[in-house]
Amino acid sequence: MTDLMTGTAASVHPRSAPTRIWNVVRLHLVDRRTYIGIPWLIVGIAFVITVFIAQIIGFTTGGLGTPDAIEGQRYSWAVLSPQWYLVVVGVQAISFGFPLALGFGVTRRDFYLGTALLFVLISAGNALAFAVLTQLEQLTHGWWLNSYMFNALWLGLDGFWVDVFSFFVMQLLVFFVGASIATIYMRWRMPGMLVFWSALALAIVGTIMLITFTSSWPTVAIWFVAQGIAGIFAWLLVPAALAALGGYLALRKATPKN
């Protein structure tokens, strides 16, 4: 028996909390395509399509580069095309990442902090990249093709830093909404989904009813205009934070089910 007891695997050097949390970030990123490759591929495809559509708009509005043509392209949602994919990524970060991480001996807390850190990092990266691209697009007058994809919706109106901030908040919101919905499903399954979506629908319909019955639509419109782009996105931090916190509270007692 004594010759059996060589080279024991009985102990493990504990890793520090920052290392553990960072390892969760790395786990999410071990397949780079999910968070980086595919979103930018979608952006690339959207850009090509945008260039073609710009030609059509230019043809119908009497020449590209006219203020009308630039204004027309502002209604394109191409800049947000990866978001539909990224909300699913947020869902899968929980629905697949959580069971895998727990199998790897990660605590729920470390998993959530790591996942949240990943969301913050990717959101910051995307925000910077999109804001820079927005500026470049202006400098090059639509990539020398008069094709504007990034100066769309609210982007490119209030300057670089507002673009960074607003995109960052929007990206965080997308991730955390996806993640918290997945967490509700993980914890409470279909009944949880039912309660969540009914409550959300009721809240929206109720708000609309309230505003309509009190004839407050003009007031609401004035309020929105007064907030400005930065102000509105600052308000959107509230639902993002609520989703992040709610997701954590739900995940703390969740069990990966088979």
Place this chain on the structure above:
Amino acid sequence: MSGPHHPLIESRQSLIEAGKPIFMQIAEQIENDIIDGAIEEESPVPSTNEFAAFHRINPATAGKGVNRLVDDGILYKRRGIGMFVATGARQRLVGARTEQFRTNFVGPLLDEAAKLGITPEQVADMIKNPTATERKANNS
């Protein structure tokens, strides 16, 4: 691993059977190999882990079988090298097995013979001439 080339392991034909403590089977197999000379005195015995890997058994269980022979003084441990067969082990095993043979086989044989009125001398005679005995039995 030198296991597969070891004389003891090469001689191993029987596999572990179910329903019997494995460590006893391991101990018995080592004993048999010492008795029939497959493994000589003062030569090494495979390690516990080699036994475990070869028989696909738990190393602790294999170790229990080997340790039983150490306790009996059949094997001894050389620190850092392994297990070796003790001098005089074969003789001791043959002695012990002879004693077992007497109680397990000769005893019941003579009991049965006594029931049938066969004297020990007649039994000895039967053993010496087994074919003759058989013919006699068939004729009667």
Place this chain on the structure above:
Amino acid sequence: MTRTDPDTAVRVAGLTKRFGTFTAIDDVSFTVERNKIYGLLGRNGAGKTTLMQLLTGQQFATSGTLEVFGASPVENARVLQSLCFIKESQKYPDSFRPEHVLASAPWFFANWDAAFAARLVDDFRLPLNRPIKKLSRGQLSAVGVIVGLASRAPLTFFDEPYLGLDAVARQIFYDRLLEDYAEHPRTVILSTHLIDEVSNLLEHVLVIDEGRILMDQDAEQLRGSASTVVGKKTDVDAFVAGRDIISRDGIGGLASVTVSGLSEAERTAARAAGLELSPVSLQQLIVQRTTSTTGSPTTHDAVTATDAWSTHS
């Protein structure tokens, strides 16, 4: 750091887990000693997976105490870093390939051996860059088995890890487990219903049935702890009278009765009485034990109990 008993990996006392009105784990107490291979055996639905989920902090106990390496595993990073839980139904991210699993595992398992993992990949012929979604059931199981072995976690759980693995691959798993365990002793808890295949690997056996621990015994003590006596019904009945009868069977005038604990003298006596004695394998013994206790009026009948085990012995 908490006090830890150097010999004990797991200590469970009065552990209960209820899901609504269903009691999955019912007031269970046992300990797991370090550096041994345990078999957690039981029928499907007996509570094996729930018990392992409790031990790995994935489930929350309803009541009772549960210590792994001296502390509760729930949200305990120190404890959880020493565990590896391989389950048959493990999920992986949609886009993952086996190479992603093997690349990330070392970040979580301090004792990870990459060379060993590479060797296992060869052994199991696992295609590293095929999407996990497209792997066969056996290849998917191989991913788990490779992680479970190469992680060398101080406490490793294998929950029915071999679904879809063919006989050759299962044998590779058993051989590699034994080899590596011999070199790097650690605590392994192997949950399975293929008892015959694994019985020789086990040092200790825990049998769970309907959420209760039915047997908690050294495997060697269990082997040879029972014998089946076969012969004429009258002779058998006379011999087994007053003994601990585990199971009874018969046809016509023949009877076959399994009894526990026969001494050498009793065996000689049985043979002298013209009875035939045959050994009882670990699997037969456990099947008979679980069948006989679940044969009570409120539960399943004995036939389904036997069917639930794969009784190809």
